[in-house]
Amino acid sequence: MYKPSLILFLFIAAATVATTGSIELYGNEIFFRIGEAEGLPVVVIGDGPGISGSYLEDILPGRKTVLYDSAGSGKSSDVGSLDLSLEYYISELSAIVHELELERFHLMGHGFGSLIAVYYALARPAELSSLVLVNPILSIPQLDLLIEEYTLQNDTVPDKLKLLFLNYRGDIESKLKTTVEDINRDIYDQFWGDGPGVTGELRGLDISSGLSDLRMPVLICTGLYNFPGVDKVIDYQKLSPKSEFVTFINSAHFPMLEESEGFNMIIGDFLRRVEAEQESSPEHDLSGRAVDILSGIVSLGEKDNGVDMDLEIGRDFTISLPSSPGTGYSWRLEEFDGSVLRLLSEPFYEEPGTTGGGYQVFQFRVIGPGETDISLSYCSCWNDEPIGTYRVGISVPLLEREVLSIDESDNGKSFSVDLAIPLEVSLNVTTGTGMSWRITSTTSSILRQTKENEYLIPENTPSVGGTIQQRYYFEGINYGTAYIEFSYGRPWEETPPERTFGATITVAEPVHDIYIARDSDNDRHIALKLDQMLILKLKNGSSSDETWYLREELPEQLKLLSDPFIEYFEEVRYSVFYFRTVERGEGVLELSYGSSASPDQSIDTYRITLKIE
Structure with a gap:
């Protein structure tokens, strides 16, 4: 995408010390200037486009x-491989930030630059x-x-530049x-048009709603x-709550x-106040690694970029990364080892804040031993070149696992195994007949074949009329029930099989002592076990006078x-309730949101609906 050039000059003038340098972006050489001082940097985007930032x-x-x-x-060229567009200018800013390794900074935009800044x-x-x-x-x-x-009003056609x-x-x-x-x-x-109105590439663009x-x-x-x-x-200003x-x-x-x-003076005072407030009252930060002690779910965030971690088979984990789909940018999953x-599901967008600015969430489950990288890139729908990347390394140890072995005597039976437990199916074959077993039915989303089937031939087995074993190898890759079926016959004959073998395999999901219900579970039916804990977390609005409260008496369960x-x-209030299931049966849990002082006027x-088994 781009490559850096060496920082070229050091300017000393009066009280200003600055360094300059450049990066190459899609064939364009983009010059930058850094005013050296202590503290968080301020990245400034000038007016334009086509206007130097020298002012x-x-x-x-x-x-x-x-x-x-x-x-x-200014000093930057326009000979690149991409046509200039609003998307290009956003990528240009991203490239500068990436090259200078700016992890945290203030951003200022002037005129047209404010458009890029908001994006x-x-x-x-x-x-x-x-x-x-x-x-x-x-x-x-x-x-x-x-x-x-x-x-x-002025009976004249204005020059838009003036x-x-x-x-x-x-x-x-x-x-x-x-x-x-x-x-x-x-x-x-090109962007503003040369006529009296806005007739260029900016025509019709409105990002003001994004301020909220x-x-x-x-x-x-x-x-x-x-x-x-x-x-x-x-x-x-009315659209922006903060x-x-x-x-x-x-x-x-x-x-x-x-x-x-x-x-x-005014801008400097604003920046100092922001920095002082953030230093004394840091935001609640869930962007780094966390383990929910109750549910055992590992949550990874932006601060875990580049980490390597060990996980065991059966562990579920999520990766939540800041995202704003309305800008056209989103995270794309590039790589991971499916073995x-x-x-677990398609990535989804979660908005924990009352004013937007949410996260793109990826949910995974560890299903087998080995090592793999999860690689993601932050790209736009118009350009595959990422403006950000994310990687975590996952290592899963190979532990000794007891094999579940079944044979023809188990025909028609049902078995339960844990995730990733090896399953061996051994079926008898008579030598010299040309017959063999083949799989006729399986549930590939639950069970996978780990390697090719093989023949086990005891010593001194006669070439005709002897008995050998044909063995198949499986393991569970997802929770649920699978049915596997085999047929015995000659592969080249289209006749009914001489015999069949079938078994039902359930890959059992471990029973968690905790179930966490959230806003998205509203109006759902949830099955729980007796003596299981239910944690309910519901998002509140901005008013401190309003909250969630129990609307009716608790169901007897x-x-x-x-x-x-x-x-x-993330500065958002959640109401948290802890329950335990005490009786079997079905009951309804209902809550209201509003002022508890006026329970009849809920918002x-x-x-x-809970079903306790």
Whole structure:
């Protein structure tokens, strides 16, 4: 995808120390500049496209800033193998972050750069400490209407470049001189169009609704004299539940130049507050390895990338990785050994937060001994090149296992085995007849044949009329019941078999003492054993006055073990209930959501039907 170039220069000017370098992305050389300082870096995406980021070089002095010229602007080339597109610019930012090994940073976007910043924040939220949007443009249809209104009110067709970019107050021409001279108008018009409205590749694009999915702190700021106006930009703030809003009263499109002192002070204060809050009150972090002591399920997360771990046969585990499908990016399973692991279901999306920003979940079961890597890549639907990768290594020891051996005397019988226990089926064959056994029926999702069948020939067995054994080898790879059937005859004859053999094999699932029910189990029927624990975890809303509570008396089959309590995950409140099954039979467990002080005015209900055996 891309390859790094050596860092080339060290600049020392006044109080600024910066290093520069470049990466190669799809044939384009992309130049970046790093302002050296302590603390979390701030990655800044300039306006554009086709506009150099040189006007941002003095932004946030004293902070570690990362600036770069997008393809076809400034020092960066546009000779690559891919056509420029919005998706390309997202990949470009991802490549810079990957090359500089930025695990955690602040992200700032200006103008068009805010569009790229929001896309990235939705796709990779775990990397961002905060998001700063300066004069953001997130809804192109809305902007198109405002340009049309501007045209009618002023009876003139505006130059979009002057209206949206070259709009400033004060004497900052000298600071914009290099940027203005280097504007690549062809690229700018490719995206914005050369007519009065937005007729280029950005036409119809609207990502403003994605603001409600952002969980990191967000600062939205605008200049009082910027087009399309404060009243339009503040609408974005209303969509983002964790955002702040600032208006720079002496600025238009370039508050970092028009009011540089105030801009640096306000942005710097926001970043410091975010860092102080995150340092003193770290988020509940379930992105690393965890073992549910009650259920025995291993949960792996983003922080487990690159780890190697030992697991035993029969162990279930999940991999949960931050994902935002609305951006077009998702995790793709690239590799694992199907003889060691089994994917239990299709990957699914889980949204633990009340404001979005969820996880893509992969569920596995260990089914056999050996070693395997699980490899995943984070790709878009338009480009197979990943912007992120994930790998865990799984090692499963080969333990001594007692073999279940059956023969023709077991015809018609049923057997129960554990997962991965070897099963040998030995069937008699008469020598010199040309007859042999063959499999006529099996359940491949439950049992697999571990190797080719073979013949066991005792010493001094006569070549005609003697008895030898034909042996088949199986093992259970999934819980459930399988039926295996064999027929005995000559392979080349289409006549009924001389005899058959069949057996029922149940691969028994271990009985867990704990069953955990969640929001997704609403309206389900659940089978439990007597004296089994039931844990119920239900997500609450943002109001602290509302919670889940028992709506009716408990069914006689259940006993409440303790008072319900609140548990937090990713800043989301969960109501947790512990029960134990005490009687056989069928009963209904029903809960309501709302204020317990007004039980007759519930907002939602939850109901599961329990069958206790």
